[in-house]
Amino acid sequence: MVLKKARVLVVDDDTDVLFAMRMLLKTEVQEVVTEKNPELLLSLLGKQRFEVIFLDMNYKSNLGTGNEGLYWLGRIREKDPAATVIMITAHGEINTAVRSLKAGASDFVVKPWHNAQLLETLEAALQQRAASLDKTTPPSQAPKRPASFAEADILGQSEAMQEVFYKIEKIAPTEANVLILGENGTGKELIAKALHQQSYRAAQPFVTADLAAMSEGIFESELFGHKKGSFTDAREDRVGRFQAASGGTLFLDEIGNISLPQQAKLLTVLQNRQVIPLGSNTPVPVDIRLISATNAPLYDMATRNEFRRDLIYRLNTVEITLPPLRARADDVLLLARHFAGIYAERNRKPAPEFEPATLHKLKQHHWPGNVRELQHAVERAVILAEGNVLRPHDFTFSPMEQAATTAAQPPLPEGPLQLSEVEKNTILRVIERHNGNITKAAKELGLTRTALYRRLEKHDL
Numbered sequence: 001m002v003l004k005k006a007r008v009l010v011v012d013d014d015t016d017v018l019f020a021m022r023m024l025l026k027t028e029v030q031e032v033v034t035e036k037n038p039e040l041l042l043s044l045l046g047k048q049r050f051e052v053i054f055l056d057m058n059y060k061s062n063l064g065t066g067n068e069g070l071y072w073l074g075r076i077r078e079k080d081p082a083a084t085v086i087m088i089t090a091h092g093e094i095n096t097a098v099r100s101l102k103a104g105a106s107d108f109v110v111k112p113w114h115n116a117q118l119l120e121t122l123e124a125a126l127q128q129r130a131a132s133l134d135k136t137t138p139p140s141q142a143p144k145r146p147a148s149f150a151e152a153d154i155l156g157q158s159e160a161m162q163e164v165f166y167k168i169e170k171i172a173p174t175e176a177n178v179l180i181l182g183e184n185g186t187g188k189e190l191i192a193k194a195l196h197q198q199s200y201r202a203a204q205p206f207v208t209a210d211l212a213a214m215s216e217g218i219f220e221s222e223l224f225g226h227k228k229g230s231f232t233d234a235r236e237d238r239v240g241r242f243q244a245a246s247g248g249t250l251f252l253d254e255i256g257n258i259s260l261p262q263q264a265k266l267l268t269v270l271q272n273r274q275v276i277p278l279g280s281n282t283p284v285p286v287d288i289r290l291i292s293a294t295n296a297p298l299y300d301m302a303t304r305n306e307f308r309r310d311l312i313y314r315l316n317t318v319e320i321t322l323p324p325l326r327a328r329a330d331d332v333l334l335l336a337r338h339f340a341g342i343y344a345e346r347n348r349k350p351a352p353e354f355e356p357a358t359l360h361k362l363k364q365h366h367w368p369g370n371v372r373e374l375q376h377a378v379e380r381a382v383i384l385a386e387g388n389v390l391r392p393h394d395f396t397f398s399p400m401e402q403a404a405t406t407a408a409q410p411p412l413p414e415g416p417l418q419l420s421e422v423e424k425n426t427i428l429r430v431i432e433r434h435n436g437n438i439t440k441a442a443k444e445l446g447l448t449r450t451a452l453y454r455r456l457e458k459h460d461l
């Protein structure tokens with residue numbers, strides 16, 4: 001609905017982009033104006049009102065630094081601080097795109113875009129704009145934002161996490177579907193909850209569906225509900241998770257684990273915004289904000305036709321990637337101290353100190369289980385430590401994790417070194433770094449896929 005009333009300005013020096021935008025938007029919005037020359041932007045804004053401006057990040061004169069887009073964004077915001085600007089960026093410019101969010105852009109789309117995804121981004125931006133301009137919104141419906149992410153217990157001082165926080169702040173109060181990517185234990189569920197808590201839906205339910213735990217047999221009934229008698233065990237009517245989350249947020253965890261037939265069913269529901277419970281003929285409209293998460297390499301899976309690209313585009317209006325803990329050493333100590341405080345209090349012990357050598361050991365560890373592993377390691381150490389100083393030997397890692405850590409450091413062999421062990425550990429570490437993607441791991445190791453498979457067999461992996 002909001003789309004139909006929108007007047008949209010598109011500024012890009014690539015005439016193909018302008019043409020594609022015009023073709024896409026002309027039937028969707030009230031008016032589309034396109035402009036090739038950013039120098040004319042301000043005079044256009046002086047003459048006409050636009051609800052949304054799509055602004056390219058790079059212009060041919062500026063060698064792809066994104067600075068010109070940021071410059072024009074600044075000029076627009078000077079003229080109209082309430083302007084809603086969506087940046088158009090190329091792949092590989094995500095850092096600049098996030099900088100543009102900090103500079104006041106509402107969102108960004110990545111070229112080449114998927115039409116449905118671009119329309120969702122536009123709609124979300126319009127809704128966000130309407131909500132922020134709507135002075136009549138009663139205070140109780142305003143988003144409940146914690147003053148800081150520390151209050152929501154999401155800690156992180158690394159640059160990578162600061163960018164995640166900026167994104168959350170921007171995205172939370174919108175209706176955009178969010179896809180959270182990251183290895184196990186990086187905090188995906190925590191981020192999903194924070195997005196909900198800071199959204200306009202905060203007072204409504206947050207419902208989680210762990211798709212990895214749902215067999216083919218119960219998938220539909222769990223998600224879409226069922227009618228009494230629709231299958232042997234259906235003794236009464238039951239609403240599914242989509243309906244249970246009505247008005248609130250549905251968190252689909254481990255989305256990468258569902259089969260192609262399940263993907264097709266999910267896509268239909270998301271497209272039609274309604275579910276049909278098993279055994280019923282009556283569609284039930286659903287009003288949910290969708291957040292999904294996975295540690296699976298969805299884009300690689302799509303290339304291998306294991307995951308539907310059109311479903312990805314429904315899920316990833318905005319994407320948040322959580323870096324593995326090993327890539328944010330700055331956060332390791334912050335989190336370790338935080339967990340130490342929590343577990344000391346829980347176990348009625350004084351808050352412990354960390355020996356410098358302990359901190360070094362923690363920083364060097366590979367953390368294959370990420371924050372969850374750190375949390376458990378600190379809990380164990382706090383419970384087992386004698387006195388209130390945590391020493392290196394209070395942190396013991398399983399042999400496999402230890403091997404990964406050792407391999408991550410410059411080798412310091414003591415005694416005879418088993419070459420085949422080193423090879424095995426290196427292979428394990430590289431495969432893990434690429435989330436199990438054999439093609440990428442083989443590339444990094446300088447092997448062909450076949451050669452890597454042969455070595456996996458050799459090491460019984």
Ligand SMILES: Nc1ncnc2c1ncn2[C@@H]1O[C@H](COP(=O)(O)OP(=O)(O)OP(=O)(O)O)[C@@H](O)[C@H]1O
Nearest residue numbers: 153154155156183184185186187188189190371372
């Ligand atoms: N930045 C963070 N600050 C504080 N605690 C964190 C942070 N990230 C993760 N945690 C904690 O680490 C644990 C694992 O986080 P969470 O369950 O959100 O990870 P996940 O990525 O969803 O894991 P999985 O993929 O296994 O489901 C939780 O106890 C969570 O509270």
